[in-house]
Amino acid sequence: AVEQSSEAAEQVEGTVEALLTEPFGVMAPDTTVAGALDRLVHTEPVTGITYIYVVDGGERLQGVVAMRDLLLGRPGQTLAEIMTPEPYALRPDTPLTEAIQAALVHRHRLYPVTDDDQRLVGLVYGWQLFETMATELSAQSGTMVGVDREERLATPVMTAFRMRHPWLQVNLLTAFTAAFVVGLFEDTIARIVALAVFLPVLAGQSGNTGCQALAITLRGFTLGELAEFPVARLLRKEILLGAMNGFFVGLVAAAAMWLYASMTDTGQPLLLALTILIAMVGACIGSGVFGVMVPLTLRRFGADPAMASSIFLTTFTDILGMGLMLALATALVM
Amino acid sequence: AVEQSSEAAEQVEGTVEALLTEPFGVMAPDTTVAGALDRLVHTEPVTGITYIYVVDGGERLQGVVAMRDLLLGRPGQTLAEIMTPEPYALRPDTPLTEAIQAALVHRHRLYPVTDDDQRLVGLVYGWQLFETMATELSAQSGTMVGVDREERLATPVMTAFRMRHPWLQVNLLTAFTAAFVVGLFEDTIARIVALAVFLPVLAGQSGNTGCQALAITLRGFTLGELAEFPVARLLRKEILLGAMNGFFVGLVAAAAMWLYASMTDTGQPLLLALTILIAMVGACIGSGVFGVMVPLTLRRFGADPAMASSIFLTTFTDILGMGLMLALATALVM
Known part of the structure; x- marks a missing residue:
């Protein structure tokens, strides 16, 4: 995200939107624990999945199921029964400063991002929020004396x-x-x-x-x-x-x-x-x-x-x- | 960790040691999947456990089991069979800059910290690494003109x-x-x-x-x-x-x-x-x-x-x- 063009960075700089990843691990509320397990084993690349996002027919986020919830559930239970309803979610227009502060409180690995109608529009990793902030913060002493946020050691002389x-x-x-x-x-x-x-x-x-x-x-x-x-x-x-x-x-x-x-x-x-x-x-x-x-x-x-x-x-x-x-x-x- | 006294910060500032949390979710290699599940349900506060750290009799870290590994294992299998052996671990003297860069690559929620003999001495959250870095980075423009890293808006006038x-x-x-x-x-x-x-x-x-x-x-x-x-x-x-x-x-x-x-x-x-x-x-x-x-x-x-x-x-x-x-x-x- 940091490497994107300066113009694009100007427009989305500072909000969650710039960091959105396509949703994955999305399942319906009536999926059973056994069914979810089967899908995890067979259809999704299991590595990297930490949460199942439970989404209804209108793509609205209903809840989140952590792997340990699945582990402790009975095979016949539905995801709707074991999920954490109304999970904490970011908005695409949430300022990064606010998202970082939320991440420091909630401490999840991955955050769902929903629009005004509760529709799941993407995911954001906690480390992405922090990486962006670190890059921004390291630019501040330069910004104070008129150095562009995009400039790095390797920036060509004429560009600098x-x-x-x-x-x-x-x-x-x-x-x-x-x-x-x-x-x-x-x-x-x-x-x-x-x-x-x-x-x-x-x-x-x-x-x-x-x-x-x-x-x-x-x-x-x-x-x-x-x-x-x-x-x-x-x-x-x-x-x-x-x-x-x-x-x-x-x-x-x-x-x-x-x-x-x-x-x-x-x-x-x-x-x-x-x-x-x-x-x-x-x-x-x-x-x-x-x-x-x-x-x-x-x-x-x-x-x-x-x-x-x-x-x-x-x-x-x-x-x-x-x-x-x-x-x-x-x-x-x- | 940030609030600690200036002197202590001086000594440990910059290494993983300052952020160590007591290990939790620690189990023996011959624990079965069913046994681990039982322990998760009954003896540990389940919330917050993301990984099981597999540790031998000499407290040496043998491997890590993620919740999804447990989910996909058979009840009779031992943790030693399903664990990821030789997991990535930090050292207490790993500089924070290095730890942050590792965290950006590995993207885990929690990292084991081992000593020279592979003994598990603690855990460090990814967000702790980033929070410390953010606090350090936000101090840089001040450090350049002789403002102490510990000074904040609320620091009393005489201290400042x-x-x-x-x-x-x-x-x-x-x-x-x-x-x-x-x-x-x-x-x-x-x-x-x-x-x-x-x-x-x-x-x-x-x-x-x-x-x-x-x-x-x-x-x-x-x-x-x-x-x-x-x-x-x-x-x-x-x-x-x-x-x-x-x-x-x-x-x-x-x-x-x-x-x-x-x-x-x-x-x-x-x-x-x-x-x-x-x-x-x-x-x-x-x-x-x-x-x-x-x-x-x-x-x-x-x-x-x-x-x-x-x-x-x-x-x-x-x-x-x-x-x-x-x-x-x-x-x-x-």
């Missing part, structure tokens, strides 16, 4: 180029926005070059802090935790974390700025150090908020919450981190 | 702070290295402030290009593709991709620099544009190499290949991208 390059151009455009903000403070930088030296520090810290919040939020989506965890509580947590992380990282960065400014005879080393501290706290709080909001916003617009999320996030954190430092320096020191 | 903060301090230290490199070119920046504006552009592009290569390499580890794919070929591919991506992104960035320099009356706009183009190609080639080498190096030292990989990677790409641009500008323009 076509898939990765557009997002790098998007990243460039967003970087220009951050550069534009830096450009607004050209006069400040020309007078206090130490600030240019601290630009990558601010950008790097707020970017990494934001990526931590982003990763935890995406994991919450993946493991289905976000359904029960209020967004407001998540935001409060990341704001608090951002404030604490920004403060302690900011103290070290402020000390470094004070040292650097003193050594290079830049004026106002203490005010510059204070600038770095405040900018770091503000940037890290904002990064926590962006880390939560970027995937939520992507999801709201119907997109994969991981899609290029790191590119969007660092745009915001770059602008916030560097902009805050330069604006504060301009206000406090100039 | 203790787990995330040390990596942010590491990130700060590495950012100082990049800042130090930028500081070497203070005179150049003081004379051509346009370069400061392009610092985040270079850092952002080479960082994202490197993260793309990093993500594909980590995915290769996860899906077991790296075992068959020569590292030299992967490096060649990423170098070529880096050159192409760097060239086309560099052209746009060079045009932007030419425009910016012309508009702000910075001297030598064409030479500055050429500087950006060359720096972008060089930085993107280097980023591709780092993206492959960082996880390989972490693995070589026995660490998780994803561990803080993005923090290490961006240190290198920041230094390379910004350093190359400033060095070239100093050589060509000053």
Whole structure:
């Protein structure tokens, strides 16, 4: 299923439909245990059959008979008598995340898939659900930086180029926005070059802090935790974390700025150090908020919450981190 | 198993041992089909038994009997006669990645686990293998930026702070290295402030290009593709991709620099544009190499290949991208 064309994957990606296998081991409700045994021995390839699906004249799924039910039944009993009625069944449009979670609860080897009229339309193996999920999950770190879900080690160079390059151009455009903000403070930088030296520090810290919040939020989506965890509580947590992380990282960065400014005879080393501290706290709080909001916003617009999320996030954190430092320096020191 | 303490997880993380369930459905080889049936009905809770594990006096696993084998056997036959001998078994020290791949091939519901003497020491469900893998995989994007594998949405703020903060301090230290490199070119920046504006552009592009290569390499580890794919070929591919991506992104960035320099009356706009183009190609080639080498190096030292990989990677790409641009500008323009 994973090897299917990218377009088809786009359409069915995420639902049980993509994994359907033709039903097998299907029998009528009035089949006797002896008759079922006879059919198992003679007409079906016995290997691989774990369940008998009991289906009425209208192809509606009535129940499931496990091999041990057959084993414990008397030869004259009908399947209708020994079956488990109304078995757990998936729908073709069940999202894969939901199907996986159900599979973790029910732990069957094979699941029946029925339509709205209870008609048995196919079967899905538990391992197929998990395999698809594993392949999807292993794509996430790539998706965050604009790598296509279909790309693998063996993908030809030109194909990889076509898939990765557009997002790098998007990243460039967003970087220009951050550069534009830096450009607004050209006069400040020309007078206090130490600030240019601290630009990558601010950008790097707020970017990494934001990526931590982003990763935890995406994991919450993946493991289905976000359904029960209020967004407001998540935001409060990341704001608090951002404030604490920004403060302690900011103290070290402020000390470094004070040292650097003193050594290079830049004026106002203490005010510059204070600038770095405040900018770091503000940037890290904002990064926590962006880390939560970027995937939520992507999801709201119907997109994969991981899609290029790191590119969007660092745009915001770059602008916030560097902009805050330069604006504060301009206000406090100039 | 996932909820266990972080320390225990450290020790058994990654092998089948962490998931062992007590063996059940164990019988002697001379048990008859009728006897097995009787035991199934009377002494064991029948629900959940899918296989009978046939074990000799020395607790050594001789074979497996599926319910359908029992169904098709005659009452007087012994389990030894109808069992599948030498069944596929896992070892307690089988790495989870290997166990998962085996599970995708064998597709059983339950796997026997034996020690070096063939003794049955436990059972592992297929879904347990996949659940653990899914939880591990969903942690990867976080691991790359220094989020602990144990952290979830519901992790208390102070615990999350203790787990995330040390990596942010590491990130700060590495950012100082990049800042130090930028500081070497203070005179150049003081004379051509346009370069400061392009610092985040270079850092952002080479960082994202490197993260793309990093993500594909980590995915290769996860899906077991790296075992068959020569590292030299992967490096060649990423170098070529880096050159192409760097060239086309560099052209746009060079045009932007030419425009910016012309508009702000910075001297030598064409030479500055050429500087950006060359720096972008060089930085993107280097980023591709780092993206492959960082996880390989972490693995070589026995660490998780994803561990803080993005923090290490961006240190290198920041230094390379910004350093190359400033060095070239100093050589060509000053």
